[in-house]
Amino acid sequence: MPPTTALMSPATLSWCFMICTLSGSLLLWHRLWLRPRRLERALCAQGLRGRPYRPFSSNEAGKKNQKSSMPLGCHDIVPFVVPLLHDAVQEHGRTSISWIGPMPTVTIVDARLTREVMFGKSGHFEKLRKNRVLSTLLTAGLPTHEGEKWAKHRKILDRAFHLQKLKLMLPAFSSCCQELVTRWTESLCNSSSKGFWEVDVCPEFLSLAADAISRTAFGSSYLQGRRILELQSEQVQRIKASVKMISIPGYTSLPTKNNKRMRNINNEIESILQGIIAKKLQAMQEEESTKQDLLSLMLESNMGKIDCNRRSGVGLTIEDVMEECKMCYFASTETPPTLLTWTMVLLSMHPEWQDRAREEVLGLFGKNQPEYDGFRRLTTVTMILYEVLRLYPPAIAFHRKTYKETELGGITYPAGVIIEMPVLLIHHDPDIWGVDVHEFRPDRFAEGISKASNDPSAFLPFGWGPRICIGQNFVLFEAKMAVCMILQHFEFELAPTYTHAPQNRKILRPMHGAQIKLKALV
Numbered sequence: 001m002p003p004t005t006a007l008m009s010p011a012t013l014s015w016c017f018m019i020c021t022l023s024g025s026l027l028l029w030h031r032l033w034l035r036p037r038r039l040e041r042a043l044c045a046q047g048l049r050g051r052p053y054r055p056f057s058s059n060e061a062g063k064k065n066q067k068s069s070m071p072l073g074c075h076d077i078v079p080f081v082v083p084l085l086h087d088a089v090q091e092h093g094r095t096s097i098s099w100i101g102p103m104p105t106v107t108i109v110d111a112r113l114t115r116e117v118m119f120g121k122s123g124h125f126e127k128l129r130k131n132r133v134l135s136t137l138l139t140a141g142l143p144t145h146e147g148e149k150w151a152k153h154r155k156i157l158d159r160a161f162h163l164q165k166l167k168l169m170l171p172a173f174s175s176c177c178q179e180l181v182t183r184w185t186e187s188l189c190n191s192s193s194k195g196f197w198e199v200d201v202c203p204e205f206l207s208l209a210a211d212a213i214s215r216t217a218f219g220s221s222y223l224q225g226r227r228i229l230e231l232q233s234e235q236v237q238r239i240k241a242s243v244k245m246i247s248i249p250g251y252t253s254l255p256t257k258n259n260k261r262m263r264n265i266n267n268e269i270e271s272i273l274q275g276i277i278a279k280k281l282q283a284m285q286e287e288e289s290t291k292q293d294l295l296s297l298m299l300e301s302n303m304g305k306i307d308c309n310r311r312s313g314v315g316l317t318i319e320d321v322m323e324e325c326k327m328c329y330f331a332s333t334e335t336p337p338t339l340l341t342w343t344m345v346l347l348s349m350h351p352e353w354q355d356r357a358r359e360e361v362l363g364l365f366g367k368n369q370p371e372y373d374g375f376r377r378l379t380t381v382t383m384i385l386y387e388v389l390r391l392y393p394p395a396i397a398f399h400r401k402t403y404k405e406t407e408l409g410g411i412t413y414p415a416g417v418i419i420e421m422p423v424l425l426i427h428h429d430p431d432i433w434g435v436d437v438h439e440f441r442p443d444r445f446a447e448g449i450s451k452a453s454n455d456p457s458a459f460l461p462f463g464w465g466p467r468i469c470i471g472q473n474f475v476l477f478e479a480k481m482a483v484c485m486i487l488q489h490f491e492f493e494l495a496p497t498y499t500h501a502p503q504n505r506k507i508l509r510p511m512h513g514a515q516i517k518l519k520a521l522v
């Protein structure tokens with residue numbers, strides 16, 4: 001049989017080409033003009049206002065504050081971190097329209113509606129999967145956590161992340177923190193400036209979090225864990241470099257140099273993980289495993305249900321476990337260091353709270369290794385961590401998308417609208433938290449989270465509802481351990497080089513680093 005092309009005349013080929021070009025253009029016209037305009041009309045007709053749609057307009061948020069800084073000790077960060085959103089709320093009210101590429105985004109500054117969306121009772125709001133950096137990561141191999149598959153994973157992960165099980169990992173945490181304290185003490189001794197040593201705590205805490213997740217997730221496979229983190233961060237850099245192309249559907253399947261490299265990175269990560277999981281499973285079968293790392297707990301929760309033939313069954317497949325490991329690595333690398341960094345910055349700005357916290361820690365543990373059972377009695381440290389999470393939440397907003405027409409707060413949202421819930425604004429709302437909303441006042445949490453404001457569920461640093469952060473206990477545990485050990489050994493204050501400039505780059509971090517002066521405690 002002759003090849004198909006031989007049957008086509010040049011005229012037919014050029015017709016095919018024209019038809020393809022025309023349908024491609026029509027599709028683009030529909031996606032970039034017709035659909036966004038239709039959605040915009042539907043929203044505006046119900047009285048919503050905001051930024052009008054302009055195709056290819058870039059996301060200007062964040063550009064406005066690039067060079068400026070804030071006064072030291074000022075925590076009224078909303079106008080600085082999200083100036084456009086702040087202006088939009090002033091101008092258009094608490095529900096306003098903006099755009100993520102061709103997707104209309106309705107920002108809702110309302111704790112009650114946020115709860116409704118996050119709780120997802122109607123089931124009509126889904127997590128974003130396309131058009132965002134994280135979503136591209138998901139398509140690059142991380143789990144999407146949608147539907148039935150998500151529910152199954154979530155149940156197993158919830159069991160693995162149970163607080164009682166997490167405390168098994170205490171020795172791994174302690175040794176990571178101990179190494180940090182030893183490193184800082186040595187640097188302090190070798191420092192030319194007598195009595196103190198200046199350090200940018202951001203990279204220090206990043207490295208601590210990487211150590212902690214490597215050891216607590218994979219125990220003995222610590223070095224391979226570090227390699228996975230290196231590969232993941234290269235993957236993230238590559239994605240950031242190509243961020244402008246992300247909104248093009250099917251982009252990650254294109255055989256570009258960047259995509260090929262991402263696929264290779266993914267393959268390398270998976271082959272390391274396969275090796276680690278196989279070793280761990282063998283040890284568990286031979287009952288040698290100490291079950292003191294996250295992977296063991298995850299496999300243990302699933303024991304007897306793992307589908308080694310990779311069919312979908314009751315438990316997780318090996319691929320599922322690998323995906324979850326990647327997710328845990330990814331989710332836990334940057335957020336915990338951010339929490340610790342802001343805690344150090346705020347305790348430096350408010351030395352009276354630093355003293356109170358140290359007094360509590362020394363009273364409970366002296367200079368000994370902090371113990372899990374004592375953590376429950378750490379009331380001051382807990383209040384401080386909550387107040388840091390309130391004022392500087394690492395994740396400043398959550399997003400969901402309507403997949404079908406949905407009613408919310410008296411507005412009918414068509415399918416395809418992104419709902420943005422800016423936690424940062426809810427945490428800085430004087431109507432909820434009172435006139436001292438921008439003050440660092442950990443004692444507002446003295447009677448627990450529910451009594452800290454006039455809306456018991458307005459504190460949302462870890463999200464809400466069925467998709468609430470899986471690692472919240474894990475991270476609070478980690479933060480308490482690190483804060484206790486730092487307070488036991490050092491006094492600290494802001495270095496003169498520190499500039500107060502919180503910035504949202506995927507998570508809320510100090511734009512110019514967090515330079516802290518450490519002194520050894522005598």
Ligand code: HEM
Binds near residue numbers: 127328462463466
């Ligand atoms: C201070 C540290 C952390 C903060 C502020 C934080 C915040 C969040 C938030 C807000 C969400 C929900 C996002 C949404 O609903 O759209 C989330 C989800 C998640 N977090 Fe965290 N997180 C932190 C640490 C961690 C750690 C240490 C881990 C893992 C060890 C982790 C694992 C996850 C996972 C797997 C999800 C997805 C859950 C799901 O979709 O069902 N997080 N996190």
